[in-house]
Amino acid sequence: MTLEAKEIVVKGAREHNLQGVDLTLPKNKLICFSGVSGSGKSSLAFDTLYAEGQRRYIESLSSYARQFMGQLAKPNCDHVSGLSPSISIEQKTGGANPRSTVGTITEIHDYLRVLFARIGKGHCTKCDRPIEAQSREQMIASILNSFADQKILVLAPVVRNQKGEFRDFFDDLVRRGYIRARVDGEIVRLADSIKLDRQMRHHIEVVIDRISPTKNDRLRLADAVQQALQLSDGSLLILADDDAGKSMILSAKYACPHCLISFEPPSPQLFSFNSPLGMCPSCDGLGEKYTFDPDLLIPNPSLSFRDGAIELIGSMKEMGRWRRHIFEGIAQEVGFSLDTPWNKLAAAAKSALLHGMGDRHITFTWRSRSKVQLHGGTWDGIIPQLNSRHRKTGNSMQRKMLEKYMRVIRCGECAGQRLNAQARHVRLGGKTLLEWEAMPVDELHRFVEETLESNFSAVERFIAVEPVKEIKARLGFLLNVGLQYLSLDRRANTLSGGEAQRIRLASQIGSGLVGVLYVLDEPSIGLHPRDNHRLLGTLEHLRDQGNTVLVVEHDEDTMRAADYLVDFGPGPGVRGGKVVAEGTLAHLIQEPDSITGQYLAGRKSIAVPSKRRPIDLATLPIESHTPIPSFPIAQASKPKRPRAKKTT
Ligand SMILES: [Zn+2]
Ligand SMILES: [Zn+2]
Structure with a gap:
């Protein structure tokens, strides 16, 4: 058993304007770094703690792996101990894959694909009738159910909407002992010479038997069904032998028995516009x-x-x-x-x-x-x-x-929906995958719940339990960070910096990592005040999962919620770079030198810019907030080029 450090200890931090800061931070807590702009809080959070976490991670790799990454510069600092693997969740949106969406970043799209593949209802791409594969036993049961004690014809559909005269085909049927067929809706004797227009399209169904199915005469019906399925390659037409002409069409395959089109049984790849199995063939899934x-x-x-x-x-x-x-x-x-x-x-x-x-x-x-x-x-x-x-x-x-x-x-074929026709015709709860993903997150969250309640059978509910659990949890995270208005199909490269950051935050909770140092830059920016407490709840959740959450923030609610505060100052630039106060909220308030402490005590109004900078980090001359490529556990922070010096 390894003893894990309970604290992160920093000594002599001098990155940018930091003036040899010594600091001891408790782990597994929500920590807030405060202070005026340029006071050094980001220099310590991102350029010292996060950068050193990244550097150590690279150092721990084999020399073979390191040669591809270069070497990160050691932050200007005498000593750091107790660091965990670190993940920064920042506000940058650039570099997002143009194909990625809110659904793909949060992985909700992947769970929806599984759900649709397992219990989605397929429909014919031509006539939109449901397609279902039935066993022979199910067919016999439904025939007995619908046509009990009625005279019926059992037919095998063999030609659907095809051009030709079919002369040889009719001869062959006669040789094999069939007597009658239904050609273009009319029962004819096969022995009579049947003349069809070669240029026209025809429907042909071979009459297998004419029976009155009863439960006692199940065997004859079973034989007829079997024969029809063999002759037609999997489908069957039942026709009441009266003037009403009630009919029923059944298929043993995943096929439309009306159009005689068969489909591949759905798989999760069918619902991916990046997979050849799912992409629209006309636009290659680009829309x-x-x-x-x-x-x-x-x-x-x-x-x-x-x-x-x-x-x-x-x-x-x-x-x-x-x-x-x-x-x-x-x-x-x-x-x-x-x-x-x-x-x-x-x-x-x-x-x-x-x-x-x-x-x-x-x-x-x-x-x-x-x-x-x-x-x-x-x-x-x-x-x-x-x-x-x-x-x-x-x-x-x-x-x-x-x-x-x-x-x-x-794309005219998929109308910009990027998926092929079969995928576009699978519905669940009456809606296609694309319709699910077009709903705002809060509406979708309700819809999932209602659909599960009312639309699913017990078996389906059982199959759906796992993916639905994941989907609902992730939708819940998005709701908690105030993104209820986004839809899953929203493209990632159209999100604002704050939205992108909060989505990554939401997906980090889903990842369930433990023992990580998360470093966040002003997550409350762009958030409606009424959603702020939910965001805080999310940060607390991340902490309670067993992580250290370090937030650089001006927001008062965040400061009040933090377990531990560090106030930087006293001024910006050369007048800053020191820790003026640290500890709990009560400590900070006692501290006459802490502007933040005074403000929180209500004694002084804080020198926070009334209009906040859009992105704090952009004003600082550093790139080291960016995570390194292929950091294996940081899947939510996008890999970008590190601040690296190539070693030779
Ligand atoms: Zn059809
Ligand atoms: Zn298309």
Whole structure:
């Protein structure tokens, strides 16, 4: 067992204007350094104690690791003992990863991903119906439940929305002994020659059996279900054999049985825009991309498409006949007129022209003098066509001309949400992950509680217990530091210095570290006074976890809450650099030389600048508040370049 020092002892500290300060600080306490600006409090807190903690940490590393970090200069000080690993929580925001958000810094995003992967409700990306995998037993039970003593058809869906004649396929079914199928909603005999339009899309379901399921005749139903699942590769359609035509579709896979699209079962990576499994494929998870901007393409929206609304396309008079009949086909299919001014067109019409119609089948009519010919096809859209032209062109003049109409805009596929379609269609408590993260922290905190109460089954609640505990705790920390108005999707690089500092403070509590010296610079800055006591509660919590919390602060409430105070002064610069008083609040008040003590005693008003400096540290000629790279336990303080001298 190692004996841990109960005190931090500093002797002869002379960094900046410090005049050989000797100081003994109790550990595992909330300590406040006070004094006027430039009195030396930051020089002792950051440039002596924190810097020395960092330096010792580097010294403790192997010489191999040290050569990558250089060497930190020893603070100007005779002796320091009893130091713990130190973490500074400061107000700088610069250097934040542009991809990081409040959710990722606090790790709440990671716990939400786990929660969504485990109990999120998947929905089809095409029709938005719930997707669920069912066991054969569950299917039989629900069929018996819904169709008891009714005549039903058990069908195997084999073709969904596919083009073709399927002649060979029908022949094959006949050879395998099937008699009937439902083709485009109509029951037909497979032996009759079935003629399908090759250019049209069709639905085909094979009739497996026609039965009245009863509990006594479970075996026949089970056989039919089994056969249907095999033939269809995992899905099953039950149809009541009456005029009402009640139906039920079931899937053994994580798939939409209506659209016959199957999905990968969700994993936490599905909800990460940094993972190939989760990122929007159109913008690689960035939420924006360099593409043609409709606002630039259509400089004069009062023109109709026919008259050349889309400048790059020009008017239809100048088009070839083939292109003209393509646009006419699209207009006819969607149901709009090419003569309508662009700004009067419905959104669906604009979207069809610009972004295409996916794999929807369009029948185009080609009229020549002698005859009318129909042909089918799909439409990619003007913007995808232009993008491909931009990619392929080797002509720099042409590229420049195209780029006049391009800029970085929000990704159209994910609408800036950065996740792929499957991830965007998983909901929990009726909301997607992105909707959860768009709520302010206080609202989300309530929502988590209510959802857990009312929306989850007992099993789900059991699965959710661990991640929900972590999520609620971290949301609670954010509430306690007065950040209830932030949402988790807020990007880190848009936060103010005070907000960033308080978020890091909140995440330190979540980290549960013990035996650390935390050094904070004016955490109350920018905080509404009514949230101040909660911030203090957070600092006390950090202390009660077994840490030493050292705060450089002007705020009176903080000074009153501190276990131990050190007042620097008496003046700024050369008139400061000394400890004028130290001890408990009662000590400080007794001390006639301590301006802070006098102020706290109510005898004197303090010489605190009425308008506080935005960031105290910025005015001091030092960089050593910054933690060193890859300090293993300081995950909340961002690694930055240390004040290092390269040793050779
Ligand atoms: Zn679907
Ligand atoms: Zn996207």
